[in-house]
Amino acid sequence: MAVVVVSWEAAALTQACVARLQRQLAPGDELVVVDNGSTDGTAEAIARTAPEARVAVLPTNTGFAGGADAGIDASTAPWVLTLNNDAWLEPGALDRLRAHARTAEDDVAAFQPLVLFDRAGPDVVNSTGITLMRSGGAIDRDVHLARADATGGPDVFGPTAGAALYRRAALDDVRDAGHVFDPAFFLYFEDVDLAWRLRRRGWRTTYVPDAVARHAFQASSRRHGDDFVARQCMRNRLRCLVRNASWWVQLATARRTAGELIQLTRRERSAGLRSWLRTVGQGLAARSRLAARATVSRRDVERRWRGA
Template sequence: MLGECLDCLGAQIGVRTEVLIVDNGSTDGSASIVHGRLPMARLISLDRNVGFAAAASLGLRRGIAPWRAVLNNDCFVDPGWSEAALAAAHVGDRPGMVATLQLDHRRERIDAAGIGLDRAGIAWNRLGGCAPNAMNGGPVFGPSGGAALYSAAMLADVGAFDGQFFAYYEDVDLAWRARLRGWGCGFAPEARSLHVGAATVGWNSPRQRHLIARNKVWTIFKCMAAADVPAAMTLDTALGVAFALAAPVRPASLASRLASLAGRAAAWRGVHHQLAKRRSIQGSRRADPRDWMAPFPTIGALQRRFGYLADRRSGGR
């Protein structure tokens, strides 16, 4: 996948770009692939895997451009991606983020058109599972971190991804912090890419479920308005138990369900760190992002948002 991703970066047109590759402690010869496929890239090699959040943040900090893109190695951008994303970077009030359009690997459905977020702290891939020409998906809360654009000014004000998250929900957390500081998010539907998804940890794997469950709770405690936290945490606990008990039990499935509960337990063990961050985040807030959030969800809303993922879980990507 890395080679294909690099080829796509090398084929960008219309925009002069600087490419930084963060090698996250790989042992599979990735550095040689970078030198062979994209020799003009700056390679930052880490001696261990520090997680997507910390590695991507390092790349964002080392960049020198006023707008900086994050691209995961399982995301393959079209030649005009950079140009289209930048075209949306100056639309709206105080733009600090741009969401792009990620398609599934067959280009048959949308994987994500940015992030949606509701008052319960539940994030989802906007328009996930819809046809590629579907555009009416409600407000864009922030970009999906697999293929996103961030302004240097916003990053200087808010910071980058929270490295403690390791992976998953770090893009939701960053978008929420940016919204609290009054930064807006544009949407570039012409900036298209193909996204494999969960290529590193595995789709619906125990590791993925653990990280998502833990990091969602941490994000709520860091960013959510205090009045909304009790209801959000009650719903999160109920959904976690329902996820663990509702479907037929299979060995892999059971492991993922138990991992989701374990992730929530891990979140509570580390919540004191997030409460310390919360004081700083809430103390410097300039805006109420709830105008960009969907209402508290119904069961029907949850089914519409996540029902298309059943195809992936059954192995039908």
């Protein structure tokens, strides 16, 4: 098994994440830490405290999408776990995921652990996987429910890449332009796009609640600022829609899309409009590439999964 952790300007956070991982790694496991052009000594700190890790240093910040993509390419194991540097696995979780991988059916692309918010008080769910919304977006299934109330079944649209175990053969099967995660997403919705590609090639994701991760929500991404996060979510929802959703769904969600375009234009003026047009253009180019390889129709995916 390979584990990929992406970091940007978060040496202490990443060291803590890696230290917890070290206690669960088995002989032969690969640990890859991707440093997204940090200036805080992350790469040196990991090399010093986790000499078994392979540290991939990128010259610039490529976001989670680009960093995770590079980390997957830097590893070779048949199963790869992507893990946010502000998340950690409870003791025994890696062994449980390993056991699920050993007995996985041939069409299982990924396993989704139970992800809980890492905070004081009763356990509250962060995610049991990704589900599609009628509004054209996506949401973490069971988010904000008490742990005991999370009753989502084993079949889920896709995994949230902040803590997900992927089959490498499935990732290789759905690469687009050579990438597992499209680097144009940078941050947010890159895992939704990947889940779409997996579903349209006939792969499925299984939720395994016996493996538990905890996530200090946005402890890593909040340094970008709330405005950046809002803009990324708006752009990337559109990017994901144009790349993957049926025209029927895009028409049904046009009012929301128009509202977000107005917001982007107000925030960024002409730059916002140019960015929106560039996003649409890139999405349309990808749409035809992805359609040529798909074995499951967009409408079949939407009939099964769209509805939250």
